[in-house]
Amino acid sequence: MPVPSLEDFMSRAYTMELEATERYAQFAEQLDTHNNREVAQLFRKLSEIEALHAKRILEEMGWPSVPALPPAFAWSGAEAPETAPFDSLHYLMQPYHALEIALRCELEAVKYFDDIAAGAAPQRVRAAAKEMADEEREHVALIKQWMKKVPRPAAGWDEDPDPPRIAG
Amino acid sequence: MNAPFAAAALQPKDFKSGYKPVWCPGCGDYSVLTGVTKALAMLELRPENVAVVSGIGCSSRIPAYTNCYGFHGVHGRALPAATGLKVARPELTVLVASGDGDGYSIGGNHFLHACRRNVDLTYIVMDNHVYGMTKGQPSPTTEPDWRSKLAPGGTGLREFHPLVIALASGANFIARGFSGDPNGLAALIAEAVRHPGFYFLEVLSPCVTFRPEQRGWKEAVHPAPVAPTDDPGRAARRLMTDDGFNIGVLYKGSRAPFTGMAAAPTDSPEDLECLFRL
Numbered sequence: 302m303p304v305p306s307l308e309d310f311m312s313r314a315y316t317m318e319l320e321a322t323e324r325y326a327q328f329a330e331q332l333d334t335h336n337n338r339e340v341a342q343l344f345r346k347l348s349e350i351e352a353l354h355a356k357r358i359l360e361e362m363g364w365p366s367v368p369a370l371p372p373a374f375a376w377s378g379a380e381a382p383e384t385a386p387f388d389s390l391h392y393l394m395q396p397y398h399a400l401e402i403a404l405r406c407e408l409e410a411v412k413y414f415d416d417i418a419a420g421a422a423p424q425r426v427r428a429a430a431k432e433m434a435d436e437e438r439e440h441v442a443l444i445k446q447w448m449k450k451v452p453r454p455a456a457g458w459d460e461d462p463d464p465p466r467i468a469g
Numbered sequence: 470m471n472a473p474f475a476a477a478a479l480q481p482k483d484f485k486s487g488y489k490p491v492w493c494p495g496c497g498d499y500s501v502l503t504g505v506t507k508a509l510a511m512l513e514l515r516p517e518n519v520a521v522v523s524g525i526g527c528s529s530r531i532p533a534y535t536n537c538y539g540f541h542g543v544h545g546r547a548l549p550a551a552t553g554l555k556v557a558r559p560e561l562t563v564l565v566a567s568g569d570g571d572g573y574s575i576g577g578n579h580f581l582h583a584c585r586r587n588v589d590l591t592y593i594v595m596d597n598h599v600y601g602m603t604k605g606q607p608s609p610t611t612e613p614d615w616r617s618k619l620a621p622g623g624t625g626l627r628e629f630h631p632l633v634i635a636l637a638s639g640a641n642f643i644a645r646g647f648s649g650d651p652n653g654l655a656a657l658i659a660e661a662v663r664h665p666g667f668y669f670l671e672v673l674s675p676c677v678t679f680r681p682e683q684r685g686w687k688e689a690v691h692p693a694p695v696a697p698t699d700d701p702g703r704a705a706r707r708l709m710t711d712d713g714f715n716i717g718v719l720y721k722g723s724r725a726p727f728t729g730m731a732a733a734p735t736d737s738p739e740d741l742e743c744l745f746r747l
């Protein structure tokens with residue numbers, strides 16, 4: 302989909318950050334309900350980080366702090382590239398899994414911005430896209446570092462001695 | 470620089486209540502809730518002008534998670550309650566929510582007559598081909614060979630085909646959505662509210678706990694390959710051969726909605742009481 306102007310580009314970037322903010326907040330809520338506090342907290346942190354990015358875009362563009370509903374863009378997938386799929390969760394998941402989800406999302410964001418930077422958009426848009434892609438690459442590196450600090454889930458992490466499901 | 474956004478009345482979050490959903494992490498119903506709140510914001514409605522009516526089931530918990538007026542009714546009886554409400558209070562936007570158990574088993578009869586009456590309602594059925602809330606019994610849309618401890622060997626029964634039945638019963642608008650696409654769902658719900666008459670929206674909404682294989686639906690769904698038709702005959706042929714994963718508006722009729730009795734009743738409640746006096 303063509304990106305005709307810097308405003309258009311930045312509003313897409315803003316929408317992307319906003320959707321990621323909301324999805325991580327929803328994930329935090331879901332895991333809170335299921336008493337998986339550690340992962341809930343991690344998703345809350347991820348949501349706050351994305352919210353900061355969204356806020357920065359507004360500041361950079363001098364847009365009002367509470368914008369109206371973002372315009373509906375036709376993303377190439379069902380949702381914005383940086384939005385984790387709604388069904389990514391498991392009630393017994395561990396922080397490492399949450400970071401794996403975040404890593405996939407950041408990599409999608411890098412690809413999205415790289416594609417615009419290498420495409421046929423106006424020069425100002427391509428420059429802004431390159432800047433965003435570089436920023437997302439920094440996030441990729443940060444998440445990889447973070448992953449080194451949390452334990453890797455052992456085999457059978459999803460085994461529940463009292464499962465909700467009666468296997469067939 | 471001017472913001473490229475038009476001023477909107479409310480944000481999707483303004484339609485959420487403070488209650489945290491108790492659905493399983495990853496359940497498709499979370500996305501339907503997102504679709505509903507985004508649609509209401511898109512339509513620039515206000516919570517006090519919207520009612521969400523449901524029956525019983527995981528999916529039917531949705532009214533509690535919005536801050537619109539809500540009615541969490543009796544199992545299978547969401548549609549009659551919503552019909553009465555809309556006829557009595559036509560200025561309200563009435564959304565009705567069910568699951569495939571609530572809407573097609575115990576509520577199956579009401580479904581037929583709601584389609585036939587064509588009252589201006591948006592009926593959202595979160596179809597996960599199972600009774601989620603009661604721990605995984607087969608529903609009318611469960612595949613005949615789906616086996617579980619509760620249905621050893623599968624039911625062996627042919628599935629109910631809700632879209633065909635809706636068309637045959639007179640629904641004015643028929644669409645299918647997927648919970649993996651909350652933005653697409655929001656657009657379908659907004660269209661439903663704008664379109665007069667009974668709008669039936671079947672949403673494929675995976676139950677990740679009792680039907681974990683439904684996570685694979687995101688690879689199976691695809692946009693409907695043809696534009697919606699207003700010809701019921703053509704729609705019937707399409708829906709009969711539908712693979713169950715076509716997403717979008719599939720039938721768009723133009724039948725005038727039922728808005729209540731043509732003439733107001735002339736008898737007062739006291740006169741009616743006299744008629745029943747022994």
Ligand SMILES: Cc1ncc(C[n+]2csc(CCOP(=O)(O)OP(=O)(O)O)c2C)c(N)n1
Nearest residue numbers: 526527528544568569570571599600601602
């Ligand atoms: C009259 C009555 N019969 C049976 C039940 C038990 N019951 C509760 S929810 C449910 C099925 C719900 O299935 P569905 O509508 O598919 O919703 P889901 O939980 O899958 O979202 C049943 C049978 C009930 N609550 N009331």
Ligand code: SF4
Nearest residue numbers: 493496527601676677
């Ligand atoms: S049991 Fe199934 S339908 Fe119910 S909340 Fe869990 S995943 Fe959703």
